[in-house]
Amino acid sequence: MLTRQKAIHHLLTHRLLEEKHIVNGNISVLDVTRRNLNFQVIREQGRSYLLKAGKSAEEKELTAQEAFLYRYFQQGGGKDSGMEVYLPRYYSYDDADGILVIELLRGAxxxxxxxxxxxxxxxxxxxxxxxxxxxxxxxxxxxxxxxxxxxxxxxxxxxxxxxxxxxxxxxxxxxxxxxxxxxxxxxxxxxxxxxxxxxxxxxxxxxxxxxxxxxxxxxxxxxxxxxxxxxxxxxxxxxxxxxxxxxxxxxxxxxxxxxxxxxxxxxxxxxxxxxxxxxxxxxxxxxxxxxxxxxxxxxxxxxxxxxxxxxxxxxxxxxxxxxxxxxxxxxxxxxxxxxxxxxxxxxxxxxxxxxxxxxxxxxxxxxxxx
Known part of the structure; x- marks a missing residue:
């Protein structure tokens, strides 16, 4: 189950955050869960992230499908079209825990x-x-x-x-x-x-x-x-x-x-x-x-x-x-x-x-x- 603590741990494990960022105290984590488990990890300076995970088995499959599409575009599936300019940046997806990490568009x-x-x-x-x-x-x-x-x-x-x-x-x-x-x-x-x-x-x-x-x-x-x-x-x-x-x-x-x-x-x-x-x-x-x-x-x-x-x-x-x-x-x-x-x-x-x-x-x- 994705929680505030697990969100930070996940980003540290995947080297999307460093411990010094936490020590400096410039990070906040917001629970914006709706149909899926969603957490915003916001930094005052530098990248901010949206972490997403499904609650049920069906929702987890849909999150995996979404991650596949982000990888599809990132790895050139839509290279000729340039579709990636209209997407949030994709950072990672962990098959083991079903957590998708993409760019958080602050203020959007x-x-x-x-x-x-x-x-x-x-x-x-x-x-x-x-x-x-x-x-x-x-x-x-x-x-x-x-x-x-x-x-x-x-x-x-x-x-x-x-x-x-x-x-x-x-x-x-x-x-x-x-x-x-x-x-x-x-x-x-x-x-x-x-x-x-x-x-x-x-x-x-x-x-x-x-x-x-x-x-x-x-x-x-x-x-x-x-x-x-x-x-x-x-x-x-x-x-x-x-x-x-x-x-x-x-x-x-x-x-x-x-x-x-x-x-x-x-x-x-x-x-x-x-x-x-x-x-x-x-x-x-x-x-x-x-x-x-x-x-x-x-x-x-x-x-x-x-x-x-x-x-x-x-x-x-x-x-x-x-x-x-x-x-x-x-x-x-x-x-x-x-x-x-x-x-x-x-x-x-x-x-x-x-x-x-x-x-x-x-x-x-x-x-x-x-």
Whole structure:
């Protein structure tokens, strides 16, 4: 079990710390455990570290997978893409005790924190870097045979839930499933995405604003001449469908918009959209910057851009269903906002071409094939 004392001992054993650093008293250890055991070892001067270890056998396997990905990039798995510039530095992983050590980005905040701190304004430059990062990632195809192949996201089969899901499902999510099942076209669209799933490139598989860290704008980071973003939490990375990652990023914007809509029984739906605290049109410049940077890094032709955009929009719609499900895991009844998530998902799946332009603000390339 990883503890404060074991964290220090581990770093000493792996020569990432020296005893004089402890004697000088310039080290603090913070327990930031959530799903995994996480400890921050902070030095006033010099390197600071994040130590991570799984609690259960399953979580330990995921930590080992994350460590494998860091080594993969460090040892040249993504050398041609340069993906390593968007990662925290990797220091070590001990197979015996399952402890992963990576760079602690002191003072970093998530993209979500940055968005809300700036009162709903999404910095275009950060969106551009996020697009470039995913483009670099999806160019990583060397050694894919060493990586696990991902299954299609389970949310694509939520309308046909396995028996096991009923053991822990909330009343609200049970209602959500029943609502979906009332609309065969909605279910068919998710089923089609499930059948179309591919495993031809490396994907992160858990792209969201909270997994992008914005490093502090200080002289130490500027001197490194690296981008401001770092993509973290690689536990689920595998070979899979690149459009799921892109669609998940689109969905983060959509979620911020939909969550900000004041849904009440007295407000007509069209009026509620006008009252959104974070209107989607204010995010259009960032969405376009993200998409353009992604396409540029990938070197996509106009026809490829169009096909990938529509496919990613469809996955963004599916990701909205997942967001709604996760938000209602402890709820009794679906909220108005979560019903709005479902409605938006269904609309986008039915008309992805229109959604790309009218909702995301990303124009299609003239004459490009679907």
């Amino acid at each position: 905040s998530t993209l979500g924190d940055t968005f809300y701190r700036q009162k709903g304004r999404f910095p275009v430059q950060l969106a551009r870097e996020a697009g470039d990062a995913l483009g670099r990632l999806h160019l990583c195809r060397n050694g894919l045979d060493l990586l696990p192949k991902s299954d299609p996201p389970w949310i694509l089969k939520l309308h046909q839930p396995a028996q096991s899901i009923y053991h822990g499902i909330s009343s609200a999510n049970l209602r959500l499933v029943k609502i979906m099942q009332r609309f065969p076209a909605f279910c068919d669209a998710l089923e089609l995405l499930h059948r179309e799933w591919t495993t031809d490139t490396l994907i992160h598989q858990d792209v969201k604003w909270d997994n992008f860290l914005v490093v502090p704008d200080d002289k130490d980071f500027i001197a490194q001449k690296r981008p401001a973003l770092r993509l973290i939490d690689w536990e689920l990375a595998a070979s899979g469908d690149s459009c799921w990652d892109v669609g998940s990023m689109f969905s983060s914007f959509l979620s911020a918009w939909l969550h900000s809509i004041p849904i009440t029984g007295d407000t007509p739906p069209e009026r509620a959209l006008q009252l959104a605290k974070h209107p989607i049109h204010t995010m259009h410049p960032a969405l376009r910057a993200f998409w353009q940077a992604y396409c540029k890094r990938m070197g996509l032709t106009e026809a490829e851009q169009d096909r990938k955009l529509i496919r990613s929009v469809r996955y963004a719609a599916a990701r909205l269903v997942l967001s709604a499900y996760e938000a209602m895991q402890s709820s009794i009844e679906p909220t108005g906002n979560m019903i709005c998530f479902l409605q938006m998902s269904a609309n986008m799946l039915q008309r992805p071409e229109q959604a790309a332009v009218q909702v995301l603000g990303i124009p299609r390339k003239a004459g490009a094939a679907r």
